[in-house]
Amino acid sequence: MFCYDTPVRDMQFVLHELLDASTAFDALPGLEGWDEDTIRQTIEASGRFACRELLPLNAAGDREGCRVEGGGVKSPAGFAQAYRRFAEAGWPALGGDPRYGGQGAPAVVYSAVSEVFYGCNPGWTMFPGTARGAYQCLLAHGSPEQKDAYLPRIVSGEWTATMCLTEPHCGSDLGLLRTRAQPAGDGSYRITGAKMFISGGDHDMAPNIVHLVLARLPDAPAGVGGISLFVVPKFLPEGDAGLAATPNGMAAMAVEHKMGLRGSATCAMNFDASVGWLVGRPNEGLRNMFVMINASRLGVGVQALGMGQAAYCSALGYARERLQMRAAGGAKRPDLPADPIIEHADVRRMLLTQKAYVEAARMLIYWLSLALDMQAGAADAGQRDAAAERLALLTPVVKGFLSEKGAVVADIAIQVHGGHGYVSDNGVEQIVRDLRAAQLYEGTTAVQARDLIVRKILNDGGRQFDQLIAEIRTFAETAQAEDGMGIFGTALARCCDDIQRLTGEIGQAARHEADAVGAAGCDFLRALGHLVCAWLFAQAARVALRRIAQGSSDPFYASKLATAHFYFARLLPEARCHAEVARTGLASLSGLPQELLFV
Numbered sequence: 001m002f003c004y005d006t007p008v009r010d011m012q013f014v015l016h017e018l019l020d021a022s023t024a025f026d027a028l029p030g031l032e033g034w035d036e037d038t039i040r041q042t043i044e045a046s047g048r049f050a051c052r053e054l055l056p057l058n059a060a061g062d063r064e065g066c067r068v069e070g071g072g073v074k075s076p077a078g079f080a081q082a083y084r085r086f087a088e089a090g091w092p093a094l095g096g097d098p099r100y101g102g103q104g105a106p107a108v109v110y111s112a113v114s115e116v117f118y119g120c121n122p123g124w125t126m127f128p129g130t131a132r133g134a135y136q137c138l139l140a141h142g143s144p145e146q147k148d149a150y151l152p153r154i155v156s157g158e159w160t161a162t163m164c165l166t167e168p169h170c171g172s173d174l175g176l177l178r179t180r181a182q183p184a185g186d187g188s189y190r191i192t193g194a195k196m197f198i199s200g201g202d203h204d205m206a207p208n209i210v211h212l213v214l215a216r217l218p219d220a221p222a223g224v225g226g227i228s229l230f231v232v233p234k235f236l237p238e239g240d241a242g243l244a245a246t247p248n249g250m251a252a253m254a255v256e257h258k259m260g261l262r263g264s265a266t267c268a269m270n271f272d273a274s275v276g277w278l279v280g281r282p283n284e285g286l287r288n289m290f291v292m293i294n295a296s297r298l299g300v301g302v303q304a305l306g307m308g309q310a311a312y313c314s315a316l317g318y319a320r321e322r323l324q325m326r327a328a329g330g331a332k333r334p335d336l337p338a339d340p341i342i343e344h345a346d347v348r349r350m351l352l353t354q355k356a357y358v359e360a361a362r363m364l365i366y367w368l369s370l371a372l373d374m375q376a377g378a379a380d381a382g383q384r385d386a387a388a389e390r391l392a393l394l395t396p397v398v399k400g401f402l403s404e405k406g407a408v409v410a411d412i413a414i415q416v417h418g419g420h421g422y423v424s425d426n427g428v429e430q431i432v433r434d435l436r437a438a439q440l441y442e443g444t445t446a447v448q449a450r451d452l453i454v455r456k457i458l459n460d461g462g463r464q465f466d467q468l469i470a471e472i473r474t475f476a477e478t479a480q481a482e483d484g485m486g487i488f489g490t491a492l493a494r495c496c497d498d499i500q501r502l503t504g505e506i507g508q509a510a511r512h513e514a515d516a517v518g519a520a521g522c523d524f525l526r527a528l529g530h531l532v533c534a535w536l537f538a539q540a541a542r543v544a545l546r547r548i549a550q551g552s553s554d555p556f557y558a559s560k561l562a563t564a565h566f567y568f569a570r571l572l573p574e575a576r577c578h579a580e581v582a583r584t585g586l587a588s589l590s591g592l593p594q595e596l597l598f599v
C-alpha cells in the first residue's frame with residue numbers, strides 16, 4: 001500500500017552529523033538563524049502539511065488528471081484548494097529572497113522540504129516546483145523592474161510560473177527552436193509560436209501564470225546562439241494594483257495524456273502575438289535559462305528522492321504484513337499461518353537496495369544543495385568558486401544517476417508487492433509511472449552524460465574531475481588505516497583508479513572518433529554516480545562508527561553502517577561493470593551497422 005513517512009531522522013543525520021550544515025550557515029550571511037531546531041521544525045511542519053493536504057489527493061489526482069474545459073485547464077478536484085492553503089501557510093516563500101518577501105531559507109532546507117512534497121504528491125508539486133526554477137532565473141537575470149513586478153507574486157505563491165523551451169520538433173536540440181519574438185517598438189515584443197510539454201502551462205490554481213519563453217529575434221543567428229529569453233505573463237499585469245487583468249494572447253491547446261504525473265498540467269501552448277519582455281541580453285537566452293535548467297536538474301534529483309522514499313516506505317510496510325511461506329531457517333512467526341515476506345532473504349535484498357539508493361540520493365542532493373548555499377553566500381571567493389565548480393561537475397550526475405536509480409527503487413516497490421503491486425489499488429505502480437519522466441525532462445540521461453564528459457570534464461582539461469578524484473583518494477587512504485573503515489577505503493581507491501583510467505581512455509578515443517563520448521557516456525555517468533554515492537556512504541559510515549565507539553546505542557547508527565556495507569557489497573560493483581561496458585566503446589556499437597537494425 002502506498003504510504004509515506006517523513007524521514008526526519010535521516011534528514012537530520014545528513015544535514016547535521018554528516019554535513020554540519022548549521023555550522024556552515026553560521027558563516028553565511030542571512031542563514032545564521034537556521035539552526036538544528038529550526039530546520040527540524042520546518043521539516044516536520046512540511047511533513048504534517050504534505051501528509052494532511054497533498055497525500056490524500058495523490059491517487060485521485062492521478063485518476064482524474066487535468067483537462068481543458070471552458071477555454072482553460074482544470075486541475076483535479078482539491079488541487080486548487082490545496083494550493084491556496086500551501087500559499088497561505090507561506091510554503092512558496094520558504095526559499096525566496098527576503099527582498100521579495102521570501103523567508104530566505106537555505107537551499108538545502110528547501111531541498112529537504114521539496115523532497116517531502118514530491119514524496120506525497122509529485123503531480124501537484126510540479127506546479128510550485130516549476131515556479132521555483134522560473135523564480136531563480138528572473139532573480140539572476142531579470143531587470144530591476146521585472147524583479148519588482150513578478151518576484152513578490154511568485155514568492156508569495158499568488159502567481160505560478162513556467163519554463164517554455166520545448167517545441168513539437170525540438171526537445172534536446174533547442175537550436176531548432178522556431179518561436180518568434182517581434183519587437184513592438186515600445187520596448188516590448190510580440191511572441192508567436194507553439195510550445196509543447198509545458199508543465200503548469202495553464203491551470204485554475206492561481207490567477208496568473210508567468211511564462212519564461214525562449215524565442216528568436218528577427219535577426220537572430222541560427223542555432224542555440226540565436227535564442228533569447230522573454231517573460232510573458234498569461235494576463236498583462238496592469239489594472240487594479242497590478243492584479244491579473246488583460247488576457248495576453250495565449251492558450252493551452254491541449255493537456256497531454258501521459259503515462260504518469262497526471263495531476264500535473266503538461267500543456268501544448270500556443271502564443272499568438274503575446275506581449276513579452278526581453279530578460280537579459282538578446283541571443284543569450286539559453287545561457288540565462290541555464291540558471292533555471294541547472295536548478296531544475298537538481299530538482300529532478302529531489303523528485304527521484306522524494307518518490308523513492310515513498311516507494312521504500314510502501315514496500316517496507318507491505319513486507320512486514322504480507323504472509324507467504326516460511327523463512328528458510330524455520331518459522332519466525334509460528335503463531336501465524338506463514339511468515340511475513342520480510343523474513344525472506346531476497347525481499348530483504350530488495351528493501352536494502354531501496355534504502356541504500358534513497359539514503360545515497362539524500363546525501364548527494366543535500367551536499368550539493370549546501371554547495372548552492374556556499375556558492376551564493378560564502379565570504380571567500382575561492383570557496384564560492386569551488387562550490388560552483390563542484391555543483392557544475394556533479395549536476396548531470398545527480399540528474400542522470402538519481403533519476404535512473406529512483407526508477408529502480410520504484411520498480412522494486414512493485415516487485416515486493418508481487419501481483420498486488422501491478423494493480424492500481426495499492427498505489428505503487430503510480431510511483432513507477434510518475435517517476436519515469438525524471439529520466440526525460442531537463443535533458444535525458446544521454447544529454448546529461450554528454451554535458452558531464454564534454455563540457456564538465458574534457459573542456460575543463462579534467463581539472464575539476466581530477467580534483468574530485470584526488471579528494472576521494474585522500475579520504476580512501478586515510479580510511480584504509482582506520483578501524484572498521486578499511487573495507488571502504490580499499491574499494492574506493494580501486495574505483496578511483498578504474499574511473500580515472502576510463503576517463504583518460506574516453507578522452508583519447510574522443511580525439512579520433514567523433515562518437516566515442518556518445519558510445520561511453522551513460523555508462524561513464526553511472527560509474528561516476530556510484531563512486532560519489534559510495535564515497536558519501538563511507539563518510540556516513542565513519543560518523544556512525546564514531547558514534548558507536550562513543551557508546552551510542554541508537555540503532556540508527558547500526559542501520560547506517562549496515563546500509564553502507566550493503567552499498568559497497570551489492571551496489572558499488574556495478575561501477576566496475578559500467579566502466580567495462582563503457583570501455584567497449586564504439587566497437588560494440590559499430591559492429592551492427594545502422595541498416596542491419598532494420599533486418
Ligand SMILES: Cc1cc2nc3c(=O)[nH]c(=O)nc-3n(C[C@H](O)[C@H](O)[C@H](O)COP(=O)(O)OP(=O)(O)OC[C@H]3O[C@@H](n4cnc5c(N)ncnc54)[C@H](O)[C@@H]3O)c2cc1C
Nearest residue numbers: 163164165166170171172197198199437441442443444446
Ligand atoms: C512530463 C513532462 C514534463 C515536461 N515539462 C516541460 C516544461 O515544463 N518545459 C519544457 O520546455 N519542456 C518540458 N518537457 C519536455 C522535455 O524537456 C523534453 O521531453 C526533453 O528535453 C526531451 O526532448 P524530446 O522529448 O523532444 O526528445 P528528443 O530530443 O527527440 O530525444 C529522443 C531520444 O533521442 C536521444 N538524443 C537526442 N539527441 C541526442 C544526442 N545528441 N546524443 C544522444 N542521444 C540523443 C534522447 O536522449 C532521447 O533518448 C517535459 C516533458 C515531459 C515528459
